[in-house]
Amino acid sequence: MTVIEELFEKAKQASATVVFPEGEEPRILEAAETLVREGLAAPVLLGVEETIVHTAAAEGLSMAGITVVDPSSTALMERHARSLSEARGLPEGAAMRLLKKPLYLAGMMVARGDADAMVAGIAHATEDVIMASELTIGMAQGVVAPSSSFVMEVPSRAESREAVVLIFADCAVNPDPSPEELADIAIASATTARELLGWVPRVAMLSFSTKGSAVHPQVDKVREALVAARAKAPDVLIDGELQADAALVPGVAEKKVREPSEVAGRANVLIFPDLDAGNIAYKLVQQLAGAAAYGPILQGFARPVSDLSRGATVEDIVGAAVMVSVRATAADDATDVRKERTEPTKLS
Amino acid sequence: MSESGSIESRVADAVAKVFHRDPSEISPDTRYVEDLMSKSLNVIELTAVLENEFDIDIPGAEARRCRTVGDTVSLIRRLTSD
Numbered sequence: 001m002t003v004i005e006e007l008f009e010k011a012k013q014a015s016a017t018v019v020f021p022e023g024e025e026p027r028i029l030e031a032a033e034t035l036v037r038e039g040l041a042a043p044v045l046l047g048v049e050e051t052i053v054h055t056a057a058a059e060g061l062s063m064a065g066i067t068v069v070d071p072s073s074t075a076l077m078e079r080h081a082r083s084l085s086e087a088r089g090l091p092e093g094a095a096m097r098l099l100k101k102p103l104y105l106a107g108m109m110v111a112r113g114d115a116d117a118m119v120a121g122i123a124h125a126t127e128d129v130i131m132a133s134e135l136t137i138g139m140a141q142g143v144v145a146p147s148s149s150f151v152m153e154v155p156s157r158a159e160s161r162e163a164v165v166l167i168f169a170d171c172a173v174n175p176d177p178s179p180e181e182l183a184d185i186a187i188a189s190a191t192t193a194r195e196l197l198g199w200v201p202r203v204a205m206l207s208f209s210t211k212g213s214a215v216h217p218q219v220d221k222v223r224e225a226l227v228a229a230r231a232k233a234p235d236v237l238i239d240g241e242l243q244a245d246a247a248l249v250p251g252v253a254e255k256k257v258r259e260p261s262e263v264a265g266r267a268n269v270l271i272f273p274d275l276d277a278g279n280i281a282y283k284l285v286q287q288l289a290g291a292a293a294y295g296p297i298l299q300g301f302a303r304p305v306s307d308l309s310r311g312a313t314v315e316d317i318v319g320a321a322v323m324v325s326v327r328a329t330a331a332d333d334a335t336d337v338r339k340e341r342t343e344p345t346k347l348s
Numbered sequence: 349m350s351e352s353g354s355i356e357s358r359v360a361d362a363v364a365k366v367f368h369r370d371p372s373e374i375s376p377d378t379r380y381v382e383d384l385m386s387k388s389l390n391v392i393e394l395t396a397v398l399e400n401e402f403d404i405d406i407p408g409a410e411a412r413r414c415r416t417v418g419d420t421v422s423l424i425r426r427l428t429s430d
Contacts, residue, residue, distance in 0.1 A: 089365070090393060093400035098392070127388070135389055 003153045003165055004294060007196070007322050011040045016325035019115035021106035022123045023047035023068065029061055031317035036065035040318065041325045044115055046071050046102045071105050080108040084136065087111075098135070103128060107136030110303045116332075117324035119317065121308035126173070130298070133305045140191065142232045143300045145181040148172040148307075149189045149269075150282050150295035151196065167193050167201075167269040168285075171278035172296035182225035186271045187233045188300040193269050195304075195330035196297070196323060204247035204267035205229070205240025206277070210256045213243075222273050239263035244270070297323060304328050355402075355428070359421050362401055366394045376418030394420075402428055 001009075018035070020028045023045025029052065032043035044067045045052055056063050069076065077099050084095040084104075098104045103124060109115045118137075121129045130146050139146070149169035156163055169189040174181055182205070190201035205226045209219040222241040229238050239261045245252040246264055253265030272278035285291045298305045304324040308317060356376065364371040367384045380386035395411040398404075398420070404427050414420045 088393065089368075090397060091400055094393070094396040097396045097399045131388055131392055135392060 002163070002292070003151055003197070004292070004319060004322075007326050008038075008040065010329075011322040011325045012038075014325045014329035015039075015042065016116040016328045017042045017044060017114075018321045018324060019044045019046065019069075019106045019109050019118050021046045021102035021118065021120050023102075024051050024055065025122050026055055026059055027312065027314050027317060028122060029056055029059065029066075030314045031321065032066045033061045033063075034314065034318050035321055037062075038318075041321050043067070043321070044069055044109070046106055048072075069109075071100070071102055077105070080105065080112060083112055084108055087138075088135065101132070103132035104136055107132050107305075110305075111137045116328035117304040117306070117321075119306045119308065119320050119324060121306075122310060122312055122317070126307050129305065129307045130173070133298070133301050137305065138302045139300055140188065140302050143184045143188055145174065145177065145184040146298065146300040147174055147177075147181075147185040147188050148296035148298050149192050150293045150297065152282060152285055152291045152293055154285060154289050154291040165197070165268075167197075168278060168282045169269070169271055169299075170275065171272065171282045172275075173298075175275040177225075177274065179221050179224035180228055182222065182271065182273065183228035183232060184300060186225065186229040186238055186269075187236065189269050189271060190233065190236045190238070192297060192299045192327070195327040195334070198330070199268055201236060201269045202263045202267050203229075203236060203238040203269040203271060204242045204263050205238065205271050205273075206244055206247060207241035207273060208243065209241050210243045210246045211241065211258070213256070218273060225271075237262045239267075240271075242267070294319065294323070304331070355424050356421050358401055359398065359417060359424055362394060362397045363417055363420070366390055366397055374417055376416065376421060378417045379415060380417075381415070398424060404428060 018041045022028055024047040032045060035041045035043050046069050049068045049070055052068050081092050081095040081099055085092045103120055106118050110118050147170040149167050150171050152166045152168055154164040167189055170185045177185060186203050190203050193199045193201035205222050207219050207222045208214055219241055226240045242264055246256045247267040250265035257264040272281060282293055286293045298307050304327040306320040306324045308320060360371050360374040363374050391411055395406050399406050402424055410423055414423060
């Protein structure tokens with residue numbers, strides 16, 4: 001079974017509620033219909049009901065099992081405006097202004113438990129999705145910088161061997177992370193590995209140096225990030241700085257890494273020092289090794305959010321919803337968060 | 349108080365609120381990034397607070413171009429006189 005097939009099976013068990021702030025977009029509607037038909041998630045679409053129903057009819061789509069929330073609903077807006085106002089110290093009127101933007105209303109719905117996760121971006125820039133999520137949903141504990149990761153499924157050349165599956169980060173969001181930001185990327189990627197794939201993450205902070213083999217300010221940055229990440233997340237297996245072969249190949253790790261390491265030679269999460277390295281790496285592996293690259297998966301937020309590209313297909317949207325559903329359920333199972341969150345407000 | 353003075357003090361109050369400073373610390377020369385360590389989230393919040401205060405819509409791109417509190421005062425003055 002491929003990674004994505006496994007995730008689809010997990011999503012069917014998860015039954016998560018996913019909110020789509022761009023609910024009037026035909027591709028979102030079609031994806032919502034698929035999610036319901038395949039039992040993958042319970043979609044909630046923000047939009048004018050009349051518009052959505054009309055579009056569905058025109059596209060020959062069923063609305064069965066799809067919840068529509070009209071963003072202009074006064075009761076809903078007022079309820080979430082009060083919460084946002086209290087959380088951010090803003091006047092309620094200012095909070096209402098923000099909530100008139102669907103990304104922010106959808107984010108507050110996730111923050112308040114009306115939905116488990118958000119999928120957005122088909123009609124908004126990535127930066128807008130990130131800003132709205134940061135302001136409404138907020139960051140995960142101990143994480144300051146949002147980031148992204150890819151799940152890379154590299155087919156094996158040997159028929160008898162399974163594909164190699166790894167997480168690469170950050171290949172899409174942070175151009176030149178500081179040591180603190182790189183530490184956040186490592187911690188968030190470990191969480192993604194755990195929630196999405198059920199792994200024990202083994203996180204390698206990559207560099208062109210292995211354990212001091214090279215001396216350069218760029219190596220220092222990775223070393224500082226390692227110290228910061230270990231301080232923030234002492235329970236996560238993180239090591240560095242490691243070259244890619246020392247991170248992945250046991251024989252190379254044995255030769256290059258003189259100290260005990262739970263990660264060297266066995267890494268399953270690779271943290272690249274900057275966006276140049278990360279973006280080039282994932283595309284090379286995709287093109288030259290025929291790897292499937294699932295993502296970018298936004299991470300670091302308190303609840304799962306997925307950012308869609310403007311050209312996302314229905315299949316991409318369904319895949320994104322599946323991934324946030326699995327992550328949301330795994331996060332809730334791990335921390336029993338659902339019981340602690342505010343009783344979901346009735347949608348109106 | 350003159351109309352422009354009123355806009356200045358209302359903008360200063362809004363900036364003080366969003367950046368958790370005393371209004372007496374805010375002047376037209378106050379720089380968002382250098383003096384207030386402003387990030388993108390702060391710009392979004394400040395824009396919403398000002399939109400609410402003056403009952404206007406502020407284009408995001410114009411809000412982001414403001415480097416100082418004085419720039420914001422000029423922007424508000426222009427948007428409220430249009």
